[in-house]
Amino acid sequence: MFHEIDDKLHDECGVFGIFMQNPDTMTDAARTAFYGLYALQHRGQESAGIAVADDRHIGLHKGMGLVADVVKPYHIDNLRGHIAIGHVRYSTTGGSALVNAQPLVFHYLKGMVALSYNGNLVNTVELKKRLETYGSVFQTTTDTEVIANLLARYSQDDLEDALNKAMIDIKGAFALIIMTEDRMLGVRDQMGIRPLCIGNLHGDYILASESAALDTVGAEFVRDVNPGEVVVIDRKGLRSLQVINSPRRAHCIFEYIYFARPDSTIDGLNVNQARRELGRQLAREFPIAADMVIAVPDSGTAAALGYAEESGLPFEEGLMKNRYVGRTFIQPTQQMREMGVRLKLNAVAEVVRGKRLIMIDDSIVRGTTSKKIVQMLRNVGAQEVHMVVSSPPTKFPCYYGIDTSRREELIASTMDVDQICQYIGADSLHYISRAGMFKALGSEAEIFCDACFCGEYPAGAEGK
Ligand code: SF4
Numbered sequence: 491m492f493h494e495i496d497d498k499l500h501d502e503c504g505v506f507g508i509f510m511q512n513p514d515t516m517t518d519a520a521r522t523a524f525y526g527l528y529a530l531q532h533r534g535q536e537s538a539g540i541a542v543a544d545d546r547h548i549g550l551h552k553g554m555g556l557v558a559d560v561v562k563p564y565h566i567d568n569l570r571g572h573i574a575i576g577h578v579r580y581s582t583t584g585g586s587a588l589v590n591a592q593p594l595v596f597h598y599l600k601g602m603v604a605l606s607y608n609g610n611l612v613n614t615v616e617l618k619k620r621l622e623t624y625g626s627v628f629q630t631t632t633d634t635e636v637i638a639n640l641l642a643r644y645s646q647d648d649l650e651d652a653l654n655k656a657m658i659d660i661k662g663a664f665a666l667i668i669m670t671e672d673r674m675l676g677v678r679d680q681m682g683i684r685p686l687c688i689g690n691l692h693g694d695y696i697l698a699s700e701s702a703a704l705d706t707v708g709a710e711f712v713r714d715v716n717p718g719e720v721v722v723i724d725r726k727g728l729r730s731l732q733v734i735n736s737p738r739r740a741h742c743i744f745e746y747i748y749f750a751r752p753d754s755t756i757d758g759l760n761v762n763q764a765r766r767e768l769g770r771q772l773a774r775e776f777p778i779a780a781d782m783v784i785a786v787p788d789s790g791t792a793a794a795l796g797y798a799e800e801s802g803l804p805f806e807e808g809l810m811k812n813r814y815v816g817r818t819f820i821q822p823t824q825q826m827r828e829m830g831v832r833l834k835l836n837a838v839a840e841v842v843r844g845k846r847l848i849m850i851d852d853s854i855v856r857g858t859t860s861k862k863i864v865q866m867l868r869n870v871g872a873q874e875v876h877m878v879v880s881s882p883p884t885k886f887p888c889y890y891g892i893d894t895s896r897r898e899e900l901i902a903s904t905m906d907v908d909q910i911c912q913y914i915g916a917d918s919l920h921y922i923s924r925a926g927m928f929k930a931l932g933s934e935a936e937i938f939c940d941a942c943f944c945g946e947y948p949a950g951a952e953g954k
Contacts, residue, residue: 502891503592503608504530505686507575507667507697508707509674509723516544520569522691522707523576527557529706530699532751533608534578537591541604542571545672548602552577552591575669575697577606580893593669594634599645601671607634608699609664609684610891612950617659637666653677653720654733662949663742663890663939665715667697674723681740681948682717683890683939685756688728695723700754714757740939740948744892746931747881748789748852762792764931768880768922769796769850771930776920777801778848778876784808786835786851786863793880794850801848808842808849808872809835809863831862843871853881854910857901861914868915877916882924882943883907889951890939 506526510519523540538560539552549569553560557578577592593604611617611633618628618636626639640659644652649670663683668675676697678686689696689704690712698704701711715721718734741757742749752762769792783805785794798805812834847867854860854877864875883902897903901910911919924943928935941947 502534502580502610502893503606504533504578504699504703505576505606505608505665505667505697506530506699506703507606507669507674507676508573508691508694509696510572510694511725513572516570516572517566519572519574520566522696523574524557524561524566525707526696526698526703527561527576527578529703529751530578531557533699533749534580537579537588538577539591539593540565540569540574540576541593541595541606541669542569543573543602543604543669543671544571547571548595548604548669548671550593550595550604552588552593554588554591573669573672573674575604575606575667575674590630590632592632592634594630594632594638596635596638596642598638598642600649603638603641603649604669605634605638606667607632607637607664608686608891609633609662609666609679610889611636611660611662611664612889612947613659613661633662633664636660637664641668649673650675650720650722650731654731657718657720657733665699672724676715676721676723678715678717678719679949680718680734680736681738681939682714682757683740683742683949685741685745685750686715687756688712688715688721695728697721697723700750700756702751702754705753711755738948739937741937742890742892743927743931743938743940744853744881744888744942749892752792759931759933765792765852765880766796766799767930767932768927769793769798770800771796771926772850772878772880772920772922773797773800775923775926776878778878778918778920780846780848780874780876782806782808782841782845783848783850784842786849786860787811789853790849790851790880793852797848797850797878803848806841808838808845808847808867810838811835831859832866835863835866837863837866837870837872839870842867844873846874846876847872848876848878849916850878850880852879853884854879854901854914855884856899857910857914860916864915874917875915876918876920877911877914879919879921882921882927882940883910884942886942886945888942889947890941890949892942 665686689709691709
């Protein structure tokens with residue numbers, strides 16, 4: 491499924507959790523989770539939820555919509571407990587029904603468990619079949635329920651042992667926060683595809699998809715959860731169990747290019763810094779005779795600044811974004827779709843008229859939005875529009891939690907660069923080279939997943 495208005499790949503979930511040793515009030519954990527989720531709203535806008543535990547019981551509130559629409563102050567008043575985990579969801583395997591909203595809470599032999607999950611398993615079908623032969627019944631179509639059933643199946647063991655066994659069964663990309671009545675656990679897939687970090691708020695531990703959520707709630711960044719690691723947080727503090735040691739790292743490179751907030755640092759690399767470097771690299775690869783550099787805001791802004799710095803050309807705000815257009819606003823009527831891009835972006839005629847523009851964006855998915863933006867700039871008198879993209883052509887779907895399901899929807903899978911340039915109506919089109927992308931990020935290709943550009947899936951692709 492593609493976003494109706496901005497024609498971008500979309501992250502599917504954000505997760506947040508906090509374990510408070512001595513909260514001032516029993517709603518502090520839920521309130522902190524609310525603000526943490528608020529900071530992660532860009533990772534999913536379709537549903538939101540918070541589950542809390544108070545050593546005896548797990549309570550839950552979730553619904554469809556943005557965090558602030560779903561979780562009202564009177565809900566927080568009822569979410570009483572010293573542990574809270576939360577979730578924001580875009581739409582994953584299983585569509586957007588409320589039943590698939592998270593956290594998912596279930597009962598098993600030893601009590602209650604809540605799960606918040608970001609990612610995608612590549613062997614769900616096989617695991618589901620196996621579990622059904624043992625008598626499991628599924629209420630949802632999410633990977634999360636498969637993981638819950640695996641934990642239940644191993645429930646004769648302690649949860650930590652059950653989780654160790656489940657981690658060997660599940661294949662794919664995941665960042666998972668699990669809560670029992672009295673514990674919180676964080677788990678990251680063995681290659682570290684999806685992000686998960688640990689924070690500390692006045693001695694209380696936090697787990698979050700991105701470090702920006704830690705900043706928002708006033709917590710300090712401690713470290714990233716290691717690939718293949720389980721962290722257990724309880725009354726005694728934090729313990730680490732390195733369950734799987736994989737020699738291969740595969741951090742999602744698209745987190746740096748587009749998904750994550752620029753103020754987040756993931757696996758040691760600041761997102762804003764990464765985007766600036768991608769822009770600098772573009773300037774080195776594609777020096778273009780032009781009057782100014784503009785960005786498709788906000789996603790192209792950091793790379794455009796990098797391009798401008800390296801090339802010596804001025805950076806100007808040639809496109810303005812209406813920040814108040816949310817996904818929920820867009821109803822999929824044809825008329826609304828047509829209007830969609832103009833609602834969100836407008837060209838600043840006084841800036842671009844008569845000018846030769848270098849327009850930077852992070853990616854081109856279907857090309858429909860790029861085409862409309864180029865036309866919009868020409869309509870107000872831009873002399874030339876050269877589009878420069880801070881990622882290589884997106885040719886392959888993601889099986890690791892990003893919402894590209896059909897390869898034929900990706901323009902670069904069916905057209906070459908010249909054809910795409912012609913389609914979007916630009917004077918020229920340039921994508922960063924793969925080698926240039928890795929160089930800009932300052933690391934070897936082997937530590938990243940870039941399967942949507944190269945088609946090589948580090949954790950496999952079968953089963954979905
Ligand atoms: S395929 Fe692309 S979007 Fe998916 S995890 Fe890999 S780099 Fe990220």
